[in-house]
Amino acid sequence: MKRFNVIIVGGGAAGLACAVALSENTDIDILIIEASERVGKKLSATGNGQGNVGNCDTSLSHYRSGNLPVVDKIISRGLSPESVRRRIFGSMLFKCDNIGRVYPQSLQASSLTDILLRRLNSRGVQMLLSTTVLDIREGFIVDCGDISFSADFVVLATGGKAQRQFKTDGSAYKLAQNFGHKLTPTRPAIVQLKTDTQYTKGLKGIRANCFVKAIIGGKCIKSVQGDVIFTDYGVSGNAIFYLSSELSARGGTLSIDFLPDVSAAAVAEVLNSRLSEGTSFCDILGGILHNGIARAVLKRVGAEDVDSIVKTVKNFTLEVTGTLGFDYAQVTQGGIDMRDIAENLESKLCKGLYFTGEILDVDGDCGGYNLHWAFASGVAVADDINSKFKK
Ligand SMILES: Cc1cc2nc3c(=O)[nH]c(=O)nc-3n(C[C@H](O)[C@H](O)[C@H](O)COP(=O)(O)OP(=O)(O)OC[C@H]3O[C@@H](n4cnc5c(N)ncnc54)[C@H](O)[C@@H]3O)c2cc1C
Structure with missing residues (x-):
């Protein structure tokens, strides 16, 4: 030997x-x-x-x-x-x-x-x-x-x-x-997350640069600005990979800000100006968000109310229901x-x-x-x- x-x-x-x-x-x-x-x-x-x-x-x-x-x-x-x-x-x-x-x-x-x-x-x-x-x-x-x-x-x-x-x-x-x-x-860690897809069906393949928070037990435990990619099972992208290691272990909620570089007040001002120019509610987010995301936000708000639209654009929440598992993960936690x-x-x-x-x-x-x-x-x-x- x-x-x-x-x-x-x-x-x-x-x-x-x-x-x-x-x-x-x-x-x-x-x-x-x-x-x-x-x-x-x-x-x-x-x-x-x-x-x-x-x-x-x-x-x-x-x-x-x-x-x-x-x-x-x-x-x-x-x-x-x-x-x-x-x-x-x-x-x-x-x-x-x-x-x-x-x-x-x-x-x-x-x-x-x-x-x-x-x-x-x-x-x-x-x-x-x-x-x-x-x-x-x-x-x-x-x-x-x-x-x-x-x-x-x-x-x-x-x-x-x-x-x-x-x-x-x-x-x-x-x-x-x-x-x-x-x-x-x-x-599994650094992995795609499965989420509640009630409001994101139809967004498959859309990528957006967002500010994303991982909320666990009501507290933001980690946040990052980066890409979110919508999929048929939930979300992927570098922002999701970054937060997934915490959420994989404990579950929780993602809070997505679709306009991270614009304040809520500035968004509200533009939307109110659009209304006064005669833009209809269904077009109010046109050119500001990807059309698919705009439709998902408006569907979720379900009312013609600028404050609610701004809140949803800045805090679009998704319940995390799981991960895609070890075959897709980049790393093992534990x-x-x-x-x-x-x-x-x-x-x-x-x-x-x-x-x-x-x-x-x-x-x-x-x-x-x-x-x-x-x-x-x-x-x-x-x-x-x-x-x-x-x-
Ligand atoms: C797609 C992908 C992308 C990634 N990108 C990044 C990145 O950009 N940056 C980053 O920091 N990390 C990244 N990671 C994570 C990183 O690659 C791993 O954490 C790192 O490779 C771990 O190194 P390791 O040597 O411990 O294990 P590994 O690189 O997994 O190597 C272990 C080796 O052991 C061998 N082996 C296992 N069992 C046996 C056995 N019984 N006998 C003989 N050989 C055996 C395997 O064949 C394997 O080659 C990525 C991971 C993946 C999957």
Whole structure:
């Protein structure tokens, strides 16, 4: 049975980042075992193919976890996001869009995977593709069915259960559970929301830039300005993805302002002027809102009353009834319970077993936070393992 210093299970964003940082020490033998026929398949699909690798606002408030202090330690442990990306990608140019999202200059996520592959190949990191790890035993013996390996350290980087076409269906949680690790409840996050469609039937395909609030228990817990896309089941779009992680867990209401850049008073003034110019109520929102949205607002108000129309334009509420589920979600909320994970991301239950990325009970907002977690946690694990080889 071939022995490696470190076996990384899963060649996604976190596993590849960990391997690149570990391979800075050329004395360490590394094997990545990946279930897909290629590494980095999900990474290559991120950010609509453009790879939103991070965000200029790195605050902890953009993350959810059962143990935020550990997440904080990892994302602010003296390595800035820029230095994390430099460790992984080497010399590279990134750019930041007008809302703080960081992308490679190429705007091509697959080019990120290409760079990682080139760096790993040039440093002699071995990869076994199209191979699923079925079991890991203390010691460590890593069992892939027809073939087994042994290792001094094992890193679990198998992701969560979002979008099973990337071989992330949640079956790998059992590799950790076999060591006594617990799984916190998992939910789809950064996902399309199902809503009450009574007033939005007929809006399918319409996209509007809105200010949207997530209301839970009567309180606005998060808000954002961005695109809302109406669908036959409810709503999608970047504003919805941003708010979905909170609403997926607790349910609630969306409050949509269709004219975020115009005050209620200014809208009322224009509508009243239109009436005095002889415009009829059914045309009063023409040219101000998309015709479909205008019809939905007027149908909902059901009265010829400017105040009610303005209120509905500025606060169009939709009850959230569910999500489209894991097959459509970008991330998994919940995962391996962080209470059994030490600050260096090593298992408290089994020395030498490490965790990185989405497998853990850590999820970030839409906007580059999940890839940043994958990269930062991968590099943190590599640095800890490396320090043990130096001793
Ligand atoms: C469509 C889409 C777009 C996204 N866009 C963004 C974005 O723009 N910005 C952002 O920050 N986040 C984005 N995300 C989220 C981000 O991609 C993930 O959070 C991140 O990839 C998690 O990294 P990971 O390495 O932990 O897991 P993954 O990237 O999911 O990798 C896990 C790997 O483990 C392998 N694996 C699983 N089980 C086994 C096993 N038993 N044996 C061997 N291998 C196994 C899988 O094949 C997979 O390659 C997006 C997600 C999706 C689905």
